[in-house]
Amino acid sequence: MNKEYSIFEALLIEAEYAQNMKAQTLLHQVFGKAEMAFKLGAITSSQFLKLNTETLDFLYSNCQ
DSSP states (O other): OOHHHHHHHHHHHHHHHHHHHTOHHHHHHHHHHHHHHHHTTSSOHHHHHHHHIIIIIHHHHHOO
């Protein structure tokens, strides 16, 4: 399994869990992890944008 893929998939699973729980703090934490992974080169820019949609965009559109 590709290392980038497994990190990305783990973050997507965390994001989905946080969405289902509507847990604002968890959504922010997943975004922070995604941002760090991107800065370290562990995920691509398109993967980071997908995680941004799954976390912050979801947070601001569904948890208000």
